[in-house]
Amino acid sequence: MAKQKLRIGVIFGGRSGEHEVSLASAQAVIDNLNKEHYEIVPIGITTTGTWLLGTEPATLLAAGKNVQSTAADTGTTSVTFTGDPTVRHLIPVHGKEPLGDQGQIDVIFPVMHGTYGEDGTLQGLLDMANVPYVGCGVLGAALGMDKEKMKMIFATAGLPNVKYQVFRRNQWERDPETIIHSIEANIGYPNFVKPVNLGSSVGISKAHNREELEHAIRVAAEYDRKIIVEQNINCRELECAVLGNDEPIASVVGEIIASNEFYDYKAKYVDNKSREAIPADIPQEVAEQIRHYAVQAFQALDLNGLARVDFFIDKVSGAVYINEVNTMPGFTQISMYPKLWAASGLPYAELLDRLIELAQERFADRQRNRTTF
Numbered sequence: 001m002a003k004q005k006l007r008i009g010v011i012f013g014g015r016s017g018e019h020e021v022s023l024a025s026a027q028a029v030i031d032n033l034n035k036e037h038y039e040i041v042p043i044g045i046t047t048t049g050t051w052l053l054g055t056e057p058a059t060l061l062a063a064g065k066n067v068q069s070t071a072a073d074t075g076t077t078s079v080t081f082t083g084d085p086t087v088r089h090l091i092p093v094h095g096k097e098p099l100g101d102q103g104q105i106d107v108i109f110p111v112m113h114g115t116y117g118e119d120g121t122l123q124g125l126l127d128m129a130n131v132p133y134v135g136c137g138v139l140g141a142a143l144g145m146d147k148e149k150m151k152m153i154f155a156t157a158g159l160p161n162v163k164y165q166v167f168r169r170n171q172w173e174r175d176p177e178t179i180i181h182s183i184e185a186n187i188g189y190p191n192f193v194k195p196v197n198l199g200s201s202v203g204i205s206k207a208h209n210r211e212e213l214e215h216a217i218r219v220a221a222e223y224d225r226k227i228i229v230e231q232n233i234n235c236r237e238l239e240c241a242v243l244g245n246d247e248p249i250a251s252v253v254g255e256i257i258a259s260n261e262f263y264d265y266k267a268k269y270v271d272n273k274s275r276e277a278i279p280a281d282i283p284q285e286v287a288e289q290i291r292h293y294a295v296q297a298f299q300a301l302d303l304n305g306l307a308r309v310d311f312f313i314d315k316v317s318g319a320v321y322i323n324e325v326n327t328m329p330g331f332t333q334i335s336m337y338p339k340l341w342a343a344s345g346l347p348y349a350e351l352l353d354r355l356i357e358l359a360q361e362r363f364a365d366r367q368r369n370r371t372t373f
């Protein structure tokens with residue numbers, strides 16, 4: 001008898017500034033999942049948080065941008081899992097019945113970038129529903145989104161951070177002068193101003209003087225209640241892909257050559273002029289150092305499945321700094337994460353197989369934990 005296909009729920013879209021990036025990544029994942037082994041259940045989430053099932057997710061994907069649900073869009077989740085952890089059935093929130101066999105899911109692949117997808121919130125929902133899923137758990141995902149907590153853990157793991165300072169929006173509103181003076185004394189110009197919890201360079205500016213700094217902080221404060229200011233590194237940007245659970249492995253190292261002054265949203269997704277070099281043209285020992293740091297970062301943050309770990313190399317001193325991890329990196333066929341694996345001998349479709357295996361492995365390992373005593 002033919003082996004039953006695994007039913008993979010691919011979740012995409014979501015309440016995030018990276019909604020459209022997620023749609024592009026999800027389309028590539030859906031196209032490349034081996035249809036002989038998997039049956040795909042597309043699950044879309046609109047920018048207002050409505051979950052779409054059946055034929056609606058395809059409409060969302062085809063539009064390449066957010067479309068409104070034909071269902072009443074209340075801004076709340078309209079589909080969730082049953083509270084019964086043994087069945088893993090999707091149900092409409094306002095209905096009572098599971099969606100028959102069509103609702104049964106074996107593994108969820110959350111192809112979600114940014115808030116409410118990559119930050120631990122969706123992972124928490126999936127844990128409550130007792131469904132295996134690709135990628136990090138709640139803690140790793142949340143740490144991977146918080147540039148401050150991530151850096152604190154990097155520091156304890158002995159990883160080299162750039163100099164930075166964090167403050168809260170309400171501190172800024174109360175006493176902007178003290179904050180400006182402290183940044184000028186400790187960080188200097190130019191510097192990078194970022195919302196602590198975001199991605200895709202949204203809300204990030206490079207400030208060359210006080211006027212630009214004040215403006216940059218106001219912009220970042222629109223996106224988050226915590227703001228981070230970092231010393232500017234005149235740098236080359238290197239990226240390394242990590243794959244695994246308890247014994248993660250690192251890919252070859254790649255370089256991003258941004259088309260703009262820095263790798264901003266336009267350079268990432270709009271103008272198509274940024275280039276990359278795989279493998280990066282760097283000395284062997286520097287590449288080894290980066291691969292080693294990438295695995296250390298993955299373990300220090302308690303990540304699972306996959307992460308892309310990003311680095312800076314100072315163009316003058318050659319010093320290596322860790323910038324950040326992305327726990328659900330861009331996943332189109334021309335995205336760095338799958339390309340780094342392809343260059344390391346693991347083609348896209350096999351990478352997807354491996355991620356699904358890792359999801360099942362982590363789930364089985366967690367099932368061993370006692371929940372009573």
Ligand SMILES: Nc1ncnc2c1ncn2[C@@H]1O[C@H](COP(=O)(O)OP(=O)(O)O)[C@@H](O)[C@H]1O
Nearest residue numbers: 162192198199200201202230231232233262263
């Ligand atoms: N401290 C820094 N020095 C130099 N360039 C930086 C610095 N921080 C960020 N950048 C530039 O801004 C881009 C986006 O910053 P990053 O922290 O990676 O945010 P995101 O999570 O949005 O990708 C980087 O890829 C790099 O081009």
Ligand SMILES: [Mg+2]
Nearest residue numbers: 200201310324
């Ligand atoms: Mg980045």
